[in-house]
Amino acid sequence: xxxxxxxxxxxDFPVYNADARSLKSSLVNxxxxxxxRAGNKGGVTVRALEDISLTIEPGERVGLxxxxxxxxxxxxxxxxxxxxxxxxxxxxxxxxxxxxDINIGINSEATGLENITTCAALLGIPKETVAEKLSDIIxxxxxxxxxxxxxxxxxxxxxxxLMFSIATTMNxxxxxxxxxxxxxxxxxxxxxxxRLGKLVSETDILVFASHSxxxxxxxxxxxxxxxxxxxxxxxxxxxVANAYFGPEDPA
Amino acid sequence: xxxTWRIARMLAVQDLQLSYRRSTLGPFWLTISSAVQIATIGxxxxxxxxxxxxxxxxxxxxxxxxxTFITSFLNESNTSFIxxxxxxxxxxxxxxxxxxRTLIRNVLGFAHNLVILPIAFLVLGTPWSIGMLMAIPxxxxxxxxxxxxxxxxxxxxxxxxxxxxxxxxxxxxxxYATPVMWFSDQVPGGESNLLxxxxxxxxxxxxxxxxxxxxxxxxxxxxxxxMMAMIGSAAVVILYQRYQHKIAFWV
Numbered sequence: 001x002x003x004x005x006x007x008x009x010x011x012d013f014p015v016y017n018a019d020a021r022s023l024k025s026s027l028v029n030x031x032x033x034x035x036x037r038a039g040n041k042g043g044v045t046v047r048a049l050e051d052i053s054l055t056i057e058p059g060e061r062v063g064l065x066x067x068x069x070x071x072x073x074x075x076x077x078x079x080x081x082x083x084x085x086x087x088x089x090x091x092x093x094x095x096x097x098x099x100x101d102i103n104i105g106i107n108s109e110a111t112g113l114e115n116i117t118t119c120a121a122l123l124g125i126p127k128e129t130v131a132e133k134l135s136d137i138i139x140x141x142x143x144x145x146x147x148x149x150x151x152x153x154x155x156x157x158x159x160x161x162l163m164f165s166i167a168t169t170m171n172x173x174x175x176x177x178x179x180x181x182x183x184x185x186x187x188x189x190x191x192x193x194x195r196l197g198k199l200v201s202e203t204d205i206l207v208f209a210s211h212s213x214x215x216x217x218x219x220x221x222x223x224x225x226x227x228x229x230x231x232x233x234x235x236x237x238x239x240v241a242n243a244y245f246g247p248e249d250p251a
Numbered sequence: 252x253x254x255t256w257r258i259a260r261m262l263a264v265q266d267l268q269l270s271y272r273r274s275t276l277g278p279f280w281l282t283i284s285s286a287v288q289i290a291t292i293g294x295x296x297x298x299x300x301x302x303x304x305x306x307x308x309x310x311x312x313x314x315x316x317x318x319t320f321i322t323s324f325l326n327e328s329n330t331s332f333i334x335x336x337x338x339x340x341x342x343x344x345x346x347x348x349x350x351x352r353t354l355i356r357n358v359l360g361f362a363h364n365l366v367i368l369p370i371a372f373l374v375l376g377t378p379w380s381i382g383m384l385m386a387i388p389x390x391x392x393x394x395x396x397x398x399x400x401x402x403x404x405x406x407x408x409x410x411x412x413x414x415x416x417x418x419x420x421x422x423x424x425x426x427y428a429t430p431v432m433w434f435s436d437q438v439p440g441g442e443s444n445l446l447x448x449x450x451x452x453x454x455x456x457x458x459x460x461x462x463x464x465x466x467x468x469x470x471x472x473x474x475x476x477x478m479m480a481m482i483g484s485a486a487v488v489i490l491y492q493r494y495q496h497k498i499a500f501w502v
Contacts, residue, residue, distance in 0.1 A: 013500060014497075014500055014501075016501075021410070021411060021412045021413075022411060022412070022413045023407075023411035023413050023414050023417065024413055026411065077340075077499075080342070080343060081343035082339070082340065082341065082342065082343050082499050083499050083500070084496040084499075098341070098342065100341045100342075101337070101341050104337055104338055104341050104342070105338065107265055107269060109268070109269050109272045109273075110265065110268065110269070110272075114265075117261075118261055118262070118265060121257065121258055121261055122258065122338070122342065150272075
């Protein structure tokens, strides 16, 4: 069964200055017995997440709120396996799809079609699915004949539509998303919303970081407020949204 | 596992295409420049060394192609992780995927260059023999060694950012210190001269080069290469068990 459990998860980031990244000064360190630069030994660490314990069950649409640097993105990256917690236990059952940055893997010299193949593979979309949905991806992106042109000839809006169409072809059990995918083009916005909504509705679990009250309240059924890497409030949408964003405008 | 390889192969092919997309000859540009390099050095040094072109040029061609393959892979492996920074921060792939990408890219480049050999051999009347097939196990053993070396250097370079330039200058010097342009029997003692016998690059080069030239690589070269492969792979497995989850923090 699809399921996410985190038990007392902490995440420490090592922060290296130029010196700590240099082999030469590290060797000098060894040679001088660490006396000269003793202050640098071990380096500085920043605690991005502290003591996070939570369980997410199927059907939950979890929104993460918090100020910049509160640990939202770090938490998403712990969930999708990029960062291993420094301590604590994480268990994730279910296939994860992450939409953190959909432009990853795009190759501007390659054609739109070629990019569909590579980007889809990077996002973990099976080859068969891509073959099956190819015409749907092309049609949805509204690129027409441009699909066989190199991506460098695209406008930024066109590129965004292509990447959006590819990314929303995935069908994971758990979807991890950093900000609602925004697709600038006005005429595209409505159908993009629908398509993303469909993708979200087909997943068992959604974990999603956002700053937009409207998106969060319309999508989520649980909100987690992170502050300084800790869970400040975890609860139903109305309560947490009122606490975090302030009471809703009666108007 | 299969998926990892598929992605590594896909990215490697994409890397190659990316660099040559807008030229008609594509990666064969590299082949042409290698051929010109071989012809020039061949004529000049066979005159300096007063050796027969029909002996010197096939030797030089094989040496240069194999040596360039080894060193260009080692050089590029330094940036296997650094270059994929964006991907590493967004998605979770086995670290070997990035090394595999670099290795496949270099093997493909090498395959393009390899066209030069049969042409040079035909033109210069180098004899063909069944013993040339021994170059295949030799090449595979080289690949095993490059595999662990690539893992090692990619990790060191990620942690210590001044390693790639240091390594680059070592490799430049190694080109002159290794019997690539010169024959090992031109130094006193031949292959038992410490300058040659202590050079791991010489042994790796020998097990591919000698069979192609209709000779047998010395037993020492085979033993050294096999020992390096075993000890190095074991060391890298231990190293990665300890540090592979740090990769996402180090990029």
